[in-house]
Amino acid sequence: MKRIYIFIIIMIIGASFVACDKNEYINASKKSSVFSDIQQEKRGDNSEENTTEDSQPMTEQAKESSIKTNHDVKSQESSDVNQEESVFLFKTNNLHPIVIAYEPDGESISSAFVLGGSMDGKWFNITDFSVALNGNTMNIDEYTNYQYSCETAEPQNVEIDLLKKGDTFRFYSDIEYVSEQKVEQSLFYISELSGDAILEAVFEPFSPANTKNNSYLIGVNGEWNALPRPLKQLEKNKYSIDIDNDGEEEILNIVETPNNDEEGFINLRDIKLLLEKDGEEILVETSFLDGEYTENFFIYALDLNGDEILEILTFTTGNNVSIQAKQINGNVVNSVLSFYMGD
Ligand SMILES: [Ca+2]
Ligand SMILES: [Ca+2]
Secondary structure, three states: OHHHHHHHHHHHHHHHHHHHHOOOEOOHHHOOHHHHHHHHHHHHOOOHHHHHHHOOOOOHHHHHHHHHHHOOOOOOOOOOOOOOOOOOOOOOOOOOOEEEEEEOOOOOEEEEEEEEEEEOOEEEOHHHOOEEEOOEEEOHHHHHHHHHHOOOOOOEEOEEOOEOOOOEEEEEOOOOEEEEEEOOEEEEEEOOOOOOEEEEEEEEEEOOOOOOOOEEEEEEOOOOOOOOOOOEEEEOOEEEEOOOOOOOOEEEEEEEEEOOOOOOOOOOEEEEEEEEEOOEEEEEEEEEEOOOOOOEEEEEEEOOOOOOOOEEEEEEEOOOEEEEEEEEEOOEEEEEEEEEEOO
8 A cells, every 4th residue: 555655656746847847948049039139229229319219109201101001001811822922811819919029129020028908898918817838727826836846937838818829910110010920839937027927929030121120019919900090299298199089189298207206316207198188187107217227108009909999008118118008988097908027
């Protein structure tokens, strides 16, 4: 009897080692390409030029360009398989995932971070899903324990409903349609720095033409036109745009206030994003720039869920990256999705 117990214990220990060993560890070079590129950018170039460009979402020339390119967003379902420039069937996931890619200086893009998804008016974050790894299904807490027990923070190729292999994304810059890409892998891990769950979509590397370097691309898995809409600049940090598609423009105001409360930072600023709508001033978001971990604040306005009402994506970027999706419902602002990478 004793032998049987010992045998069973050995089998259990053996199986748990196999559970870790069987996992395909992903090449570390694939991990967090966005984050490492941001760090490179920070190390390499802190010029004011980048800051200025990022905080000016729209120029007159850009507006013209966006009108032109708006019409270029076309269904590619009528694919010609003989064409070398491959066009594939658009595969829609009913959770309509949204991804964010960082376009580094002169390099191609091979992955993008998942912001979340939506279905029938509901929004979903990564933490709403379970992941399956080698046939084992785990919720986020179980995955965190698994990662801890296997002593690895490397991204794992998982199955997750929010991002399936073959899901297709249309990528947009802040002003134009860029390209269509198909998911090759869904990589998942828990950030060692922040403890956040991170889901990364891997694509065949692609190089967007005509977009400025060090900018962000939004990828949307949906048939609607998610091209970011032009923000009409009224004056510095003040823009007009029709958020709720009722024919009347709302005003977006980015208010920067110097903050002298903390020592050790040269250029500390509090940021408030305000929306003027129906004669009311509504607070959309507060942020904070320290010139070191967070350097830039900028916004995109686009339809993330296909209901023809624009959401506002706010970016606070630098060494750390924080992205928030805000839905405007009447005169109420709802935070619907968020992404954070940093420490
Ligand atoms: Ca309006
Ligand atoms: Ca919408």
